[in-house]
Amino acid sequence: MSSQTYKPGSYPNLPPPPGTVGVYGWIKNNLFSSISNSLLTIISAILLYYLIDGIIGWFFLDAVFDADSKIECRKIDSGACWAVITRRVGQFVYGFYPEVERWRIDVSFLTMFVAFAPLLYPDIPKRKWLLWFSAIYPVFAFILINGGFFGLAKIEYSLFGGFMLTVILGVSGIVCSLPLGIVLALGRQSKLTVVRTLSVCFIEFMRGVPLITLLFVASSMLNYFMPPGTNFSILVRVIIMFTFFSAAYIAEVIRGGIQAIPKGQYEAADALGMTYWQKTRFITLPQALKISIPGIMNTFIGLYKDTTLVVVIGLLDPLGIGRAALADTKWNGLSTETYLFVALFFFVSCFAMSRYSLWLESKLNTDHK
Amino acid sequence: MVNTKTKSITKPVIEIHGMHKWFGNFHVLKNISLAVNQGERIVICGPSGSGKSTLIRCINRLEVHQQGDIIVNDIELTGDLKNLEAIRSDVGMVFQSFNLFPHLTVLENCTLAPIWVKGLPKKEANELAMELLTRVKIPEQALKFPGQLSGGQQQRVAIARSLCMQPKIMLFDEPTSALDPEMIKEVLDTMIELAETGMTMLVVTHEMGFAKKVADSVIFMDEGEIIEQNDPKKFFNNPQNERTKLFLSQILNH
Numbered sequence: 001m002s003s004q005t006y007k008p009g010s011y012p013n014l015p016p017p018p019g020t021v022g023v024y025g026w027i028k029n030n031l032f033s034s035i036s037n038s039l040l041t042i043i044s045a046i047l048l049y050y051l052i053d054g055i056i057g058w059f060f061l062d063a064v065f066d067a068d069s070k071i072e073c074r075k076i077d078s079g080a081c082w083a084v085i086t087r088r089v090g091q092f093v094y095g096f097y098p099e100v101e102r103w104r105i106d107v108s109f110l111t112m113f114v115a116f117a118p119l120l121y122p123d124i125p126k127r128k129w130l131l132w133f134s135a136i137y138p139v140f141a142f143i144l145i146n147g148g149f150f151g152l153a154k155i156e157y158s159l160f161g162g163f164m165l166t167v168i169l170g171v172s173g174i175v176c177s178l179p180l181g182i183v184l185a186l187g188r189q190s191k192l193t194v195v196r197t198l199s200v201c202f203i204e205f206m207r208g209v210p211l212i213t214l215l216f217v218a219s220s221m222l223n224y225f226m227p228p229g230t231n232f233s234i235l236v237r238v239i240i241m242f243t244f245f246s247a248a249y250i251a252e253v254i255r256g257g258i259q260a261i262p263k264g265q266y267e268a269a270d271a272l273g274m275t276y277w278q279k280t281r282f283i284t285l286p287q288a289l290k291i292s293i294p295g296i297m298n299t300f301i302g303l304y305k306d307t308t309l310v311v312v313i314g315l316l317d318p319l320g321i322g323r324a325a326l327a328d329t330k331w332n333g334l335s336t337e338t339y340l341f342v343a344l345f346f347f348v349s350c351f352a353m354s355r356y357s358l359w360l361e362s363k364l365n366t367d368h369k
Numbered sequence: 370m371v372n373t374k375t376k377s378i379t380k381p382v383i384e385i386h387g388m389h390k391w392f393g394n395f396h397v398l399k400n401i402s403l404a405v406n407q408g409e410r411i412v413i414c415g416p417s418g419s420g421k422s423t424l425i426r427c428i429n430r431l432e433v434h435q436q437g438d439i440i441v442n443d444i445e446l447t448g449d450l451k452n453l454e455a456i457r458s459d460v461g462m463v464f465q466s467f468n469l470f471p472h473l474t475v476l477e478n479c480t481l482a483p484i485w486v487k488g489l490p491k492k493e494a495n496e497l498a499m500e501l502l503t504r505v506k507i508p509e510q511a512l513k514f515p516g517q518l519s520g521g522q523q524q525r526v527a528i529a530r531s532l533c534m535q536p537k538i539m540l541f542d543e544p545t546s547a548l549d550p551e552m553i554k555e556v557l558d559t560m561i562e563l564a565e566t567g568m569t570m571l572v573v574t575h576e577m578g579f580a581k582k583v584a585d586s587v588i589f590m591d592e593g594e595i596i597e598q599n600d601p602k603k604f605f606n607n608p609q610n611e612r613t614k615l616f617l618s619q620i621l622n623h
Contacts, residue, residue: 264466267464268470271431272457
C-alpha cells in the first residue's frame with residue numbers, strides 16, 4: 001500500500017490500519033496489549049466472576065424477602081434477610097406519618113417533579129405555565145404535608161421521618177441555599193465595605209464550625225435569638241441551619257467561578273455601557289454558575305447526605321428508622337441489610353443529581369457544537 | 370438647538386488637555402493633549418508599553434486618569450460622574466482579545482446592550498444586529514456561539530456588537546494583534562469600510578498599511594508621551610523625531 005505514489009496535493013485520506021480502531025482494536029489495546037497485561041486481564045475476569053456470583057447469590061438468589069423474624073429468615077435460606085425492610089418499608093418511607101394520610105406525601109412527592117421540571121429543563125414545553133406551579137409549589141407542599149388548612153388534619157412534625165424527612169430537609173436546603181449562596185458570593189466581591197465584611201464574616205463563621213454543632217444550636221438555642229413569641233418548629237430551624245451551612249460553601253464555589261471569568265468580559269460589558277446589575281445578571285452569573293456546576297453539585301450532594309446527622313437531635317431520618325428496626329429483638333443483628341438499603345436510597349438520589357449536573361454541563365458547553 | 374449643532378461640528382468630539390496617569394508609582398501617561406474632530410480617523414502607534422492602549426482606555430474610562438481633563442461629547446470625565454454608562458454607550462470599543470460573551474450567541478452578543486442599556490425593543494434590536502452582521506459579512510453565523518467562529522470572524526462580530534449601540538466614536542485596541550495572518554485582512558477591510566462611513570475612529574495598531582490608507586493623522590507614542598503627530602504622508606516619509614525614525618525603521622524593514 002505504501003508503494004503507491006501520489007502527485008503532491010492529491011494524497012487521499014486513507015483508513016487507519018486494521019486492528020487499531022473499533023471493538024477489536026479497543027480490546028487489543030486495553031486488555032491484551034502485552035503478556036503481563038493479558039495475564040492480569042484473565043485473573044481479574046476470574047476474580048470478578050466469583051465476586052459477582054457471590055454478590056448476586058447473597059443479594060437475590062439466596063435472599064429471603066418475607067419472613068416474621070431473623071430466625072425464620074435463616075431457616076428459609078442463607079442469603080440476605082430483606083424481610084426487615086419489606087416488613088417496615090412504610091416506616092422507612094414515611095416515618096410515623098399516619099397511614100391514612102400517607103397519600104398526601106405521595107402527592108407532594110410526585111408533584112415535586114412537575115415543579116422542578118421547568119427549573120431543571122429549560123427547553124420543556126409550556127415552561128411558562130409550569131413555572132407558575134413551581135412558584136406556588138412550596139406553599140402547596142407545605143399545606144399538604146403539614147396540614148391544618150382546608151380540612152386536612154394537622155400532622156405533628158415529630159411524626160415525620162424516613163426518606164420523606166430526608167427529601168424534605170435535603171430539597172428545602174438545596175433550594176434555599178443556592179440563592180443565598182449567590183447573594184453571599186456577590187456580597188463577598190462587593191465594593192461596599194459593609195456588605196463585603198458581613199458576607200465574609202457569615203461565610204467564615206458557617207464554614208468554620210461543624211454542622212453538628214449548628215444542629216445542636218438549632219435544636220436547643222435558636223429560639224433564644226429570635227424575637228420573643230416566635231416559635232419555629234424544629235424542622236424549620238434545622239432547614240435554616242442546613243441552608244446557612246451549605247450556602248457558605250456554595251458562596252465560595254461561586255466566588256471561584258466569578259474569579260475565573262476573564263477581566264476582558266467585564267471590560268467589554270463596561271464598554272457597552274452596562275450597569276453593575278446588568279453585568280451581574282447577563283455576564284457574571286451565567287458564566288460563573290456554569291463554571292461552578294461541579295462544585296455546586298458537590299455541595300448539594302454533601303448537604304443531602306448530611307441530613308442523616310439530624311439523628312443526633314432526635315429526628316428519625318432513614319438511619320434513625322433503621323436503628324429502631326435493629327433494636328427490635330425480631331430483627332436484631334440485620335444491620336448489613338438495613339444499612340445497605342439506606343445506602344442504596346442515598347446512592348440513587350445522589351447519582352441522579354450527579355448525572356443531571358453532567359448533562360447540564362454538556363448542554364451549557366458552547367465551545368464545539 | 371441649531372446653535373449646539375453648529376457648535377458640535379466645529380468643536381472636537383474628544384478633547385484631552387494635560388492628562389496624566391499613574392499605575393501605582395509608574396507614570397504611564399505624561400501630559401497628553403489631543404483633540405479629535407467629528408469623523409476624524411486617528412492611528413496611534415508606538416512600542417509596547419508606551420501607553421497607547423492606556424490612552425484610549427482612558428477615553429471610555431476603563432482606566433481612570435489622575436490629572437488633566439478629558440472631555441468626550443461635551444461631557445467631562447470626572448470621578449463624580451453619574452451617567453458613565455450613557456457616555457460609554459456612545460463610545461464603542463473593540464479589544465485585542467475580542468471579549469465576546471462566550472455563553473451568548475453571536476446575535477445575542479449584538480442585541481444584549483441595545484435591549485438593556487438603550488431600551489430598544491427586541492425586534493428592532495434583532496433587525497439592527499442582523500443589518501450590522503450583514504455589513505461585517507457574517508449574517509449566516511448569527512445563531513452560532515463565538516467559540517465556533519474563527520478569530521477573524523469573532524473580531525468582526527465584536528465590531529458589529531459595538532456598532533449596534535450606534536456609537537459616535539469607535540476605539541480599536543490592537544484589533545488585529547491576536548489574529549492569524551490570513552485573518553488580518555478581513556478585519557482591516559471591515560474597519561476601512563467603517564471609516565468610509567465617516568465614523569470617528571481611534572485605532573491603536575501596528576498595521577502601517579491601514580494607517581497610510583485610512584488615517585487622517587498618525588500619532589507616535591513612546592514612554593507615555595505623544596512624541597509626534599502628523600498626517601500619514603509626512604509621518605511615514607519624513608518623520609521628525611529620532612525615536613519615530615527608529616521605530617518606523619524597526620517595524621517597516623523586516
